[in-house]
Amino acid sequence: MKQPLNAVGGRAVEVALELGLFQVLGEGPADPEALSRRIGASERGLRPLLYLLTSLGLLDQDGEDFSQSAESVRFLAEQWPAQQERLPRSADWEDLDRAVRTGRCVRPPIEGAADGGQFFSGVVTTLFQLHWPMARHLGAKLPQTVARVLDLGAGSAVWSLGLVTQRPEVRAVALDHDRVLNEVTTRFITDRGVADRYELRAGSYHEQPLEAEAYDVVYLGHVIHSEGAPASRRLLQRARGALAPGGLLVIAEVLGSEPRGQDYHANLFDLNMLMFTENGQVFTAGELGEMARAADFGAPQWVRGPGQYPVMLASRDPA
Structure with missing residues (x-):
């Protein structure tokens, strides 16, 4: 792992597993548009998730294509079960799966006219x-x-x-x-x-x-x-x-x-x-x-x- 997992990174891994993202990318590289069709998630929601997982070392990126990294295969098999049990939880991030699927925030926005500062x-x-x-x-x-x-x-x-x-x-x-x-x-x-x-x-x-x-x-x-x-x-x-x-x-x-x-x-x-x-x-x-x-x-x-x-x-x- 390039970065230690915190509550947000851990939740990102969970959501990727829930969506079957690692399984799909284990079959071969794919770009965000193709991935969104295959796993039923929005492209806007998928992109930041893919970028974060790549910066953690769990995905590889080549141009617009993403693939599962060798480090990811080892991590998910050997380290993830124990780490998941110890990860802190953040209530603010429990709905990340919905945000990725829909491409929209799932709570009142914290910036812009609706928040008013x-x-x-x-x-x-x-x-x-x-x-x-x-x-x-x-x-x-x-x-x-x-x-x-x-x-x-x-x-x-x-x-x-x-x-x-x-x-x-x-x-x-x-x-x-x-x-x-x-x-x-x-x-x-x-x-x-x-x-x-x-x-x-x-x-x-x-x-x-x-x-x-x-x-x-x-x-x-x-x-x-x-x-x-x-x-x-x-x-x-x-x-x-x-x-x-x-x-x-x-x-x-x-x-x-x-x-x-x-x-x-x-x-x-x-x-x-x-x-x-x-x-x-x-x-x-x-x-x-x-x-x-x-x-x-x-x-x-x-x-x-x-x-x-x-x-x-x-x-x-x-x-």
Whole structure:
């Protein structure tokens, strides 16, 4: 095993066994589309399960095809029965089988309009501390001409704060649910002494009117993963319309590896998106770049720094 099994990994193995996934793949490689037909599960539900099992070492991946690994055969025969008895259980994950079969979350979603920011408000401090070093690093690299920025789905406003706290001339608009703005955003921008340089707007980043060509930078900081591909494409188009000529789109995200089976933590997060959001998923850097180009942004650039994943910059104006 490449990773020790926890409650989620153990439940993933159980669900794979319940679906007959290992048995089918033991007969030969198959891609997610073919597997979904053979075992009666949704492709959206199967993909994050396949990725996680691959990052555990229980499946092999070759392009789009997955197969049972030699390690998996040994593990299931020799170690799994004893490990299953000792695994901790998590009530939140007992319905993973239903989520994989249907491709839909089986409880109220924890992100998006239905949640209204309730879940995020409870974990924001930890997330701010995680992203703050990279936000500061990115802020120092943005052009000196930046004067006005838009933080969509701002949350703690960590990504725009990384710039605003270093540039006294920059003004920011933070857009999020009313609860998040009142309980989260206000606290963080006040603690850092820049509340007077923020305008707070309550509403949905899909629906709230945005001024045309009004911003030098638009931030999408850990927003895309909760949206799914179609909504994310529309959101990128909205962001481009709000950018002034020469403006920059910033996307910070958990990024899936290429091939997808290499990053256990990204794949675990992807499975969380299946379980707890309506349409969320983890994208690779290549997939995000393709979405940006499809929305008429320039070729993406990636900023690396003190964070687990690089941050994408894309110019409003194609080269």
